Amino acid sequence: MITLLATLALLVEPAHWETPPDVKRSDYPALARDLRINGNVTLECVNNEDGALSRCAAMSAKPADAGFQQAALAIVFRGRVAQLAGVPFSIELPFDILDEDDEPLRQPWEGPEPGPEHIQAAQAFTDSFYGGSRSAAERSIRDWKVNEMPAEKAALLRGWMAELYPDLEAEKAWHAAGVARVLALHGVDYLPTKKPIGWDVWYAQVTRASPEDPAPIRNEMRRRYCAAFDCVSGVAVD
Structure with a gap:
């Protein structure tokens, strides 16, 4: 039909x-x-x-x-x-407005290494920030509506996520390390209520300061997805 x-x-x-x-x-x-x-x-x-x-x-x-x-x-x-x-x-x-090239890798972080006071404050913030959070794989399954896809495709995506994505504890550790580096950069050992450089810039710095770059994971997911489901040629019917 x-x-x-x-x-x-x-x-x-x-x-x-x-x-x-x-x-x-x-x-x-x-x-x-x-x-x-x-x-x-x-x-x-x-x-x-x-x-x-x-x-x-x-x-x-x-x-x-x-x-x-x-x-x-x-x-x-x-x-x-x-x-x-x-x-x-x-x-x-x-x-057709997205750049389909691989997501560029981040530049190495440049800044002072955090001390114990930065690490402690960053860990406390991260524990609060991630309270009740789902893992990266669980968030993607929800946001991409994987459970509404055909069973074979959904199973393939879940398998790739299990292989490539960090678990929640690893993700929290990366985030805490990024927060600690940004605290050290700004010379504070606490999370100010009002971020000294604005929340958007602060969040971007924390992302860049994380010791793990998520771009290779997303690039590999894209390569696998397009190899399996033909992103660039032919018309498929939902």
């Missing part, structure tokens, strides 16, 4: 945009955003007299089962078309 619908979608007229929808990085499904994967969705839509879309159905997506169909349905209604009202037409909605 889905294949038939996808075939029928190719028989209708393509969209003539008056205002195409603007796809932002935040619109990408979590899996694609995290692994830097672009995609494309074919939809069939109908519009009102004023050009606003009244209904749409996602017919196919590339890659499949990555969340692009749902994301497209949340985005496409931002657009406005110059079409005859009530006549179905097709839309090819690209998600």
Whole structure:
């Protein structure tokens, strides 16, 4: 049935945009955003007299089962078309703004080594920060909606995560080491209520100061995912 619908979608007229929808990085499904994967969705839509879309159905997506169909349905209604009202037409909605090259590796941290007072304060903060947290694998399973994927694909992703991702204790240790280095850099042995350089900059420094760079893990996950599920060629049907 889905294949038939996808075939029928190719028989209708393509969209003539008056205002195409603007796809932002935040619109990408979590899996694609995290692994830097672009995609494309074919939809069939109908519009009102004023050009606003009244209904749409996602017919196919590339890659499949990555969340692009749902994301497209949340985005496409931002657009406005110059079409005859009530006549179905097709839309090819690209998600093509991410740099698909490997995520660059971090530069080595440069700064003073933390003392015992920095390490103690960093550990206390990290224990509080991670209280009740899930592991990186558990967060990805939740955010990528792995449990909603076909069973074989979900099992493959879980296996890769178990092999590549740190467990929660290792992740906490890396975070604490990064916090301790940043405390030493700023010459404080406590976590100030108001960060001296602003929270966004502070968090970015902690990330850079961590002794382990997550980029190689994400790059390897992307390589495996695209080798298994064909990120770059062909149209697969969800």
